[in-house]
Every structure is written in C-alpha cells, then in structure tokens.
Amino acid sequence: MIATDGSVCSRVATNKKIELARLSGGTVYSVYVIFTEYFSSIAVDFNRERMHETLRKDGYKALKIVKGIGELENxxxxxxxxxxxxxxxxxRYSEEEK
Known part of the structure; x- marks a missing residue:
C-alpha cells in the first residue's frame, strides 16, 4: 500500500515502492485520503462543496501519478x-483489505 499526497517526497517514496512491487510481482494499492477535518475549521459562509471538489481533484491527480509510475514499470x-x-x-482500509 502506498499512501500518497502527490508531493515530491511522496513521489520519491513511490518510485521505491513500485520497484519493490515489480521485483516481487505484487500489486500496489495507491491510497489518497481527503482529510475531512479541514471542513470543521472552515467559516460557515465558505463554499465547502467547492473545497471538497478541489480536494477530490487533488486526490485523483496524486493517484494518477502513482498509476503512471506503475505503468512505466509494468x-x-x-x-x-x-x-x-x-x-x-x-x-481501516489496510485491515479490511488484509
């Protein structure tokens, strides 16, 4: 399992983890978590739905990076x-998926 946030440090770690998966023939589970605690500290008049959508887009971008690295390494x-x-x-996810 690779927990990613799309940062440069995350990409460096992803490269190493993808290499380990390639060597072992494993499948990588790339996980991005939208940290919903942000919403509790946002002013009431702020557009929470827009912020949520922005965070979802960021998550999909981060996951796409990991998927692309995986495709390059088969x-x-x-x-x-x-x-x-x-x-x-x-x-929770790692326990459910074992």
Missing part, C-alpha cells in the same frame, strides 16, 4: 480515494 496499481482522518482511514 506494475498493477489499484487506486483508492478515501475520506476522513488520514491515519485512521489508512489503518
């Missing part, structure tokens, strides 16, 4: 977009 990548508290969602 590694199967399954992309997952989750919402909630990042650490809790990553743990």
């Amino acid at each position: 590694v199967k990548v399954k992309s997952i977009l989750l919402e909630g508290q990042s650490v809790a969602e990553l743990i």
